[in-house]
Amino acid sequence: MxxxxxxxxxxxxxxxxxxxxxxxxxxxxxxxxxxxxxxxxxxxxxxxxxxxxxxxxxxxxxxxxxxxxxxxxxxxxxxxxxxxxxxxxxxxxxxxxxxxxxxxxxxxxxxxxxxxxxxxxxxxxxxxxxxxxxxxxxxxxxxxxxxxxxxxxxxxxxxxxxxxxxxxxxxxxxxxxxxxxxxxxxxxxxxxxxxxxxxPSLFTFNIKNPLLAEHPGTSFEWAEVSIPKLKLEESGPLLITHWGLSGPAVLKLSAWGARLLAGENYKFEILVNFISKSIQEAEEDFINFKENNPKKTIGQSKIYNVTNRFWNSLLAYSKIDSEKQISNISKKEMQILAGNLCEMKLQVDGKSTFKDEFVxxxxxxxxxxxxxxxxxxxxxxxxxxxxxxxxxxxxxxxxxxxxxxxxxxxxxxxxxx
Known part of the structure; x- marks a missing residue:
C-alpha cells in the first residue's frame, strides 16, 4: 500500500x-x-x-x-x-x-x-x-x-x-x-x-464602367494590369466581376502595392491589357486577319483571344458598327480598337475583400x-x-x-x- x-x-x-x-x-x-x-x-x-x-x-x-x-x-x-x-x-x-x-x-x-x-x-x-x-x-x-x-x-x-x-x-x-x-x-x-x-492586402478593384458592367463572370486567360502613377504592374488571369475587376492579376497587384494603394485611398487609374500584346502586335494581327477575311463583318471576326460577347461590346464601346465589313474598317478605327484592348484606362474607386479570405x-x-x-x-x-x-x-x-x-x-x- x-x-x-x-x-x-x-x-x-x-x-x-x-x-x-x-x-x-x-x-x-x-x-x-x-x-x-x-x-x-x-x-x-x-x-x-x-x-x-x-x-x-x-x-x-x-x-x-x-x-x-x-x-x-x-x-x-x-x-x-x-x-x-x-x-x-x-x-x-x-x-x-x-x-x-x-x-x-x-x-x-x-x-x-x-x-x-x-x-x-x-x-x-x-x-x-x-x-x-x-x-x-x-x-x-x-x-x-x-x-x-x-x-x-x-x-x-x-x-x-x-x-x-x-x-x-x-x-x-x-x-x-x-x-x-x-x-x-x-x-x-x-x-x-x-x-x-x-x-488590406489581396483585394479586388471597384470600377464603374459600362463595358465591364455588361460582362460579370467574363475571364481573360492572360492579361496585364498596371498603375502608371505608382509604377506597379502585374500579369495573369483576369476576371470581370459585378463590382469591377478581380483574378490573379489584380490580386497580385493589390498585394504588392498594399501600402501604396492605401496611401491613394484606393482611388487611382489603371491600364488594362486584356490580351497581353502590344498595340503594335494587336494592329498587325488585325491587318493579317483583314487581308485573309475581307468580307467578314467585324462583329463575327475572331481576331483576339476574347469572348465573342465581350468583343461585340468592345466594338460598341469603341463606336464601331459590328455589321461593318472588316475590309471597310479604317486605320483610325483599328487603332481605337487596339488601344482599348491593350491600354484600356479605367478608374478604380474603392476595393472589395477577396471572397472571405481577408489578408x-x-x-x-x-x-x-x-x-x-x-x-x-x-x-x-x-x-x-x-x-x-x-x-x-x-x-x-x-x-x-x-x-x-x-x-x-x-x-x-x-x-x-
Whole structure:
C-alpha cells in the first residue's frame, strides 16, 4: 500500500514538473504548432476566442483548403511574399511545401497538385485538413478552450499570466498565433513589441464602367494590369466581376502595392491589357486577319483571344458598327480598337475583400523576431507565427505555408529545450 502511494505521489510530482505551453489562437499556425509539440514534455493548451477553431482553414479555397503551393525551392518560394521575403528564406530552408505534403499525407490526407500548382486535399474538402490537425492534437492530449478571449498577458519572473473571460492561465511558454486582429496586436504591443500598421492586402478593384458592367463572370486567360502613377504592374488571369475587376492579376497587384494603394485611398487609374500584346502586335494581327477575311463583318471576326460577347461590346464601346465589313474598317478605327484592348484606362474607386479570405499587410515588426526559432527578441519564452507578423503573400496557398513552416520551427525549438 505504501508502495502504491509513493508511486502515485511520484506521478503527481512528474506532472507538475511538465512545462506549460499556452497557444493563443486556434488557427492554422496554432494547431500545427500544437500538433508537432512533444506531449511527454509539455502540457499544451490552445485558447481560441471564437466558438469554432480553424475557421480560415475551413473557408479557404472555396471550402477546399488550398494547403500550400508546389514550389519546392525556398529561393523561389520567398518571391511570392511582398512582405517577409528575406526573413522566410531560412524558415523555408527547414520546412517547405514538400514537408507540408509529407506531414499531411503521412496522417492519411491524400493531396493533389492542380494545373496552377496549388495543392488541395484529394477529397476537395477542407474538413480533411481540419480532421488531421484535430486528431493529432487530440492524440497529444492538447486542451482546446474556445470562447476564451485573452484580455491581458503579464510576464512574471519566469512565467506568463494569461487572463481571459474563461479564467486565468499560467504558462512557461506562450505561442502567439492570433492572426492580425487589431485587439490581438494590442496585446503584442502591450508586451513591448512594435506594430507595423495594418492595411488590406489581396483585394479586388471597384470600377464603374459600362463595358465591364455588361460582362460579370467574363475571364481573360492572360492579361496585364498596371498603375502608371505608382509604377506597379502585374500579369495573369483576369476576371470581370459585378463590382469591377478581380483574378490573379489584380490580386497580385493589390498585394504588392498594399501600402501604396492605401496611401491613394484606393482611388487611382489603371491600364488594362486584356490580351497581353502590344498595340503594335494587336494592329498587325488585325491587318493579317483583314487581308485573309475581307468580307467578314467585324462583329463575327475572331481576331483576339476574347469572348465573342465581350468583343461585340468592345466594338460598341469603341463606336464601331459590328455589321461593318472588316475590309471597310479604317486605320483610325483599328487603332481605337487596339488601344482599348491593350491600354484600356479605367478608374478604380474603392476595393472589395477577396471572397472571405481577408489578408492584411502589417503586424509585429519582423526585426523583433528571431527567424531561426520564431522567438521574440523582446520577450523571453514568447514565440510568434502566422498573420500576427508583418508577413503576407499572394493567393495560392502561400499564406498557409508560412503558417505551417513558422509553427513547425517553434515546435522544434521547444522540443529541444
Amino acid at each position: 505504501v508502495y502504491k502511494n509513493r508511486t502515485f505521489e511520484t506521478k503527481i510530482y512528474s506532472i507538475r514538473l511538465m512545462k506549460q505551453v499556452v497557444i493563443i489562437g486556434g488557427g492554422a499556425a496554432g494547431f500545427f504548432c500544437a500538433a508537432n509539440l512533444d506531449e511527454n514534455k509539455y502540457q499544451i493548451k490552445i485558447l481560441e476566442q471564437n466558438k469554432d477553431v480553424l475557421q480560415k482553414v475551413k473557408i479557404s479555397g472555396g471550402g477546399r483548403c488550398n494547403v500550400t503551393h508546389a514550389c519546392f525551392d525556398p529561393q523561389d518560394l520567398v518571391k511570392f511574399y511582398p512582405r517577409g521575403e528575406k526573413e522566410l528564406r531560412s524558415v523555408f530552408s527547414k520546412f517547405q511545401p514538400g514537408d507540408t505534403m509529407e506531414w499531411f499525407e503521412s496522417r492519411g490526407v491524400s493531396l493533389k497538385i492542380e494545373n496552377d500548382n496549388r495543392i488541395f486535399p484529394e477529397s476537395n474538402q477542407s474538413q480533411s485538413i481540419i480532421n488531421a490537425l484535430q486528431t493529432e492534437t487530440k492524440n497529444k492530449n492538447v486542451e482546446v478552450i474556445t470562447q476564451a478571449t485573452v484580455s491581458q498577458i503579464s510576464k512574471t519572473e519566469d512565467q506568463f499570466l494569461i487572463e481571459t473571460k474563461s479564467g486565468n492561465f499560467m504558462a512557461d511558454y506562450v505561442v502567439f498565433t492570433t492572426g492580425s486582429a487589431p485587439k490581438s496586436l494590442k496585446l503584442a504591443e502591450s508586451l513591448g513589441h512594435k506594430i507595423v500598421s495594418l492595411v 492584411t499587410a502589417g503586424g509585429v515588426d519582423l526585426k523583433e523576431i528571431n527567424f531561426k526559432t520564431m522567438a521574440s527578441k523582446v520577450v523571453p519564452n514568447l514565440f510568434l507565427a502566422g498573420e500576427v507578423l508583418n508577413i503576407d503573400a499572394i493567393t495560392g496557398g502561400f499564406n498557409f505555408q508560412a503558417c505551417w513552416s513558422e509553427a513547425w520551427l517553434i515546435a522544434q525549438e521547444l522540443n529541444m529545450r
